[in-house]
Amino acid sequence: MKNALGTVDAVLLLGGRSEIGLAIVERLVRDGARRVVLASRDATGGEPPVIGEAEVHLLDFDASRPETHGEVIDAAVKLVGDLDVVIPAFGVLGSQAVYDADPVAAAEAVAVNYGGHVSIGLHAARRLREQGHGTIVVLSSVAGVRVRRANFVYGSAKAGLDGFAQGLGDALHGSGARVMVVRPGFVIGRMTEGMTLAPLSSTPGQVADAVIAGLRSDAEIVWVPGLLKLMFAVMRVLPRAIWRKMPR
Amino acid sequence: MTFLTGWGRTAPTPARLARPRSAEEVAELVRRAPGRGVAARGLGRSYGDAAQNAGGLVVDCTALISWSLDETTGLVTAAAGLSLHDLMAALVPRGWFVPVTPGTRHVTVGGAVAADVHGKNHHVDSSFGAHLTSLTLVTAGGESRVLTPADDLFWATVGGMGLTGVITEAVFRCIPIETSRVRVDVERTRDLDHTLETMTATDDRYRYTVAWIDLLARGGRMGRSVLTRGDHASREDLPRGARGGDPLAFTPGSLLKAPPWAPNGLLNPVTVRAFNEAWYLKSRPGSFVQGLGPFFHPLDFVEGWNRVYGSRGFVQYQFLVPFGEEATLRRIVSRLSAENVVSFLTVLKRFGPGTPGMLSFPAPGWTLALDIPAGRRGLAELLRTFDDWVAEAGGRIYLAKDSRMAAGTMAAMYPRLAEWRKIRDEADPDGVFRTDLARRLSL
CATH class of the missing domain: 3.40.462 (Vanillyl-alcohol Oxidase; Chain A, domain 3)
Known part of the structure; x- marks a missing residue:
């Protein structure tokens, strides 16, 4: 249970090796969370990482197999009881050039980045509604706020996810469960290795800090950094002719 | 679903609220307990999450307000939902006072037992539980049990934060007073x-x-x-x-x-x-x-x-x-x-x-x-x-x-927790009585 000062107890991270996801979990544990489930592909059998003083469980989870997602949520509940924070942090970035050449790969990436989130999100929501509390932290992206020519396969999946998350949050309104949508800009990390930095980029740690602050204040949408909110207020209304010439 | 908090107004959670009119109705609600369990609630003066039950049933006991006084012995039999305020209003003019009162009169008898409340007289008179002669508790199976200080379940219930069952009645000794x-x-x-x-x-x-x-x-x-x-x-x-x-x-x-x-x-x-x-x-x-x-x-x-x-x-x-x-x-x-x-x-x-x-x-x-x-x-x-x-x-x-x-x-602070758990588990093996506090503290 989340306590009076916003400290949570049990956390489920889907995409258990995600840098941003782990950075969020580490901070939640530092603030007092005691039970963690890390769900990822071929997770079981390995040694769970040490995260502060929390008890850490591993769970097998394949984002591309929605038929298994219900069991994953049930298994997590069996391990730690009520889920206070659920963080679906899995995803693939890929390059637009590769997707242009390989539409099958593009469809598979979208199935994970959007479809996988829809299915796990709905299953998590069912549980959170039943227990009457808990927050789903959805890692969206500014790439989905207005989709760019430079990465429209990835961007369109994020656009779908962002819309799904907002709709889910509205559907859960009044149930005690909540959805928090996180919109980072360019995040420096494993996922973006070798790419040139974009303006207003952030580190996984900075994204995690913003998520923690958002959880504490019951925010519905968190931009990282906050300045992006302002920037995208302008970007959203830029004429199409200019927008399509954005270099990246 | 109704969102509930404690007196501190933090961490609200939703629950289905029922307001039984009798101990029999309480027992019936307990027998039909939902999967998320049952929590008893009085006037909501616990500061935190003791009388909340996210996604479950909360039994509001404030309609259980019958009472009687034995004027010769000062023994009061009171239903759990009666507030100390109402009780005092009835007792004081008759020359009796409650054995223990916390800093507010707006607590129920059931809450006073469940929290084993104390007052300014603790150094001489101990806490509320010390003045009880018996309790009636609706246990997990929906049966009404009368408990006395000779029962282990009695002392698991006094201070037990409502997790052993729903208290429906208490009998306790009051003290004579000459003036108000x-x-x-x-x-x-x-x-x-x-x-x-x-x-x-x-x-x-x-x-x-x-x-x-x-x-x-x-x-x-x-x-x-x-x-x-x-x-x-x-x-x-x-x-x-x-x-x-x-x-x-x-x-x-x-x-x-x-x-x-x-x-x-x-x-x-x-x-x-x-x-x-x-x-x-x-x-x-x-x-x-x-x-x-x-x-x-x-x-x-x-x-x-x-x-x-x-x-x-x-x-x-x-x-x-x-x-x-x-x-x-x-x-x-x-x-x-x-x-x-x-x-x-x-x-x-x-x-x-x-x-x-x-x-x-x-x-x-x-x-x-x-x-x-x-x-x-x-x-x-x-x-x-x-x-x-x-x-x-x-x-x-x-x-x-x-x-x-x-x-x-x-x-670490409650060394008798294991002993309490054993008695609670015997009385409520399936965990019918659940509160947000119990979840948070893994009780």
């Missing part, structure tokens, strides 16, 4: 040591004692207090002018109503320091006769006072350290004072012997209670530090006030 007034002595102390010394030396001369501490006073004045001590007034104690009327007249009421909304941060170091200064200076040493209401329940004077903390609510931190561990009390008071922690009413009480309640809070020692706005930066860390100090000193945190403690800390 209290003979009060007020004294001011210079600092914390002076406060502790004075209470240790002279507490036993009074049935009721409490100290209000000015937490914002620093340096040489750190821990300066106003000691308020008293006894039920006899007819001779009443001032000459007041002797003509009914000496047992009891007409307490809230005179002020807190505004429905207050800004976050209304209570800040500046306003609270001013209040504390005024309170300290106003409390002139001396003796006088006062009504039961103002003496026992000064906070009931302002209805809905919990709203002045703003929308973010507040936490109450009440801990106990055993005698001999005064250093821990000093350490916490000096840290609070150094950190400029805003606490509206900080109260220190010297406890006497506790009850055999396994999760009962009071035990011989010192207890300090303070209110802090929940939005304060760094509060979680500060209170966790205090938790560690208190646990190391062999002390504990009061569950009826708690809204933020961690499960491991609680287990």
Whole structure:
């Protein structure tokens, strides 16, 4: 249970090796969370990482197999009881050039980045509604706020996810469960290795800090950094002719 | 679904609310318990999540209000939802008073048992559970069981925070009084040591004692207090002018109503320091006769006072350290004072012997209670530090006030938890009785 000062107890991270996801979990544990489930592909059998003083469980989870997602949520509940924070942090970035050449790969990436989130999100929501509390932290992206020519396969999946998350949050309104949508800009990390930095980029740690602050204040949408909110207020209304010439 | 919070107005969760009219209806609700379980609720005066049950059923007991008094023995049989306020209004004019009253009259009998509440007379009369002769409890199977102090389940229920079943009735001994007034002595102390010394030396001369501490006073004045001590007034104690009327007249009421909304941060170091200064200076040493209401329940004077903390609510931190561990009390008071922690009413009480309640809070020692706005930066860390100090000193945190403690800390503070769990598991093997507090503390 989340306590009076916003400290949570049990956390489920889907995409258990995600840098941003782990950075969020580490901070939640530092603030007092005691039970963690890390769900990822071929997770079981390995040694769970040490995260502060929390008890850490591993769970097998394949984002591309929605038929298994219900069991994953049930298994997590069996391990730690009520889920206070659920963080679906899995995803693939890929390059637009590769997707242009390989539409099958593009469809598979979208199935994970959007479809996988829809299915796990709905299953998590069912549980959170039943227990009457808990927050789903959805890692969206500014790439989905207005989709760019430079990465429209990835961007369109994020656009779908962002819309799904907002709709889910509205559907859960009044149930005690909540959805928090996180919109980072360019995040420096494993996922973006070798790419040139974009303006207003952030580190996984900075994204995690913003998520923690958002959880504490019951925010519905968190931009990282906050300045992006302002920037995208302008970007959203830029004429199409200019927008399509954005270099990246 | 209705969103519920405790008195501190933090961490709301939704539940289905039912308001049974009889103990039979309670039993029926328990028999048809939903998967998320059943929690009993009275007037919602626990500060945290003790009477909440996210996604489950909450049984509001406030319609169970029947009572009777045996005028020869002072034994009262009261339904669990009866408030001490209503009970006093009925008892006082008949010359009887409740054996124990907490700082508000607006608690139910069931809540008083479940939290094993204490009052200003703890050093002589112990807590509420000590005055009980029997209890009626609706257990997990939906059967009504009458328990006496000879039963283990009785002492798992007294202080058991409603997790052994739904209390539907209690029988307890009341005390005879001649008047509805209290003979009060007020004294001011210079600092914390002076406060502790004075209470240790002279507490036993009074049935009721409490100290209000000015937490914002620093340096040489750190821990300066106003000691308020008293006894039920006899007819001779009443001032000459007041002797003509009914000496047992009891007409307490809230005179002020807190505004429905207050800004976050209304209570800040500046306003609270001013209040504390005024309170300290106003409390002139001396003796006088006062009504039961103002003496026992000064906070009931302002209805809905919990709203002045703003929308973010507040936490109450009440801990106990055993005698001999005064250093821990000093350490916490000096840290609070150094950190400029805003606490509206900080109260220190010297406890006497506790009850055999396994999760009962009071035990011989010192207890300090303070209110802090929940939005304060760094509060979680500060209170966790205090938790560690208190646990190391062999002390504990009061569950009826708690809204933020961690499960491991609680287990360290309540050495009889395993014993309690064993009895609870026998009475409720499937975990029918669940509250948010129980989930948070892994009870």
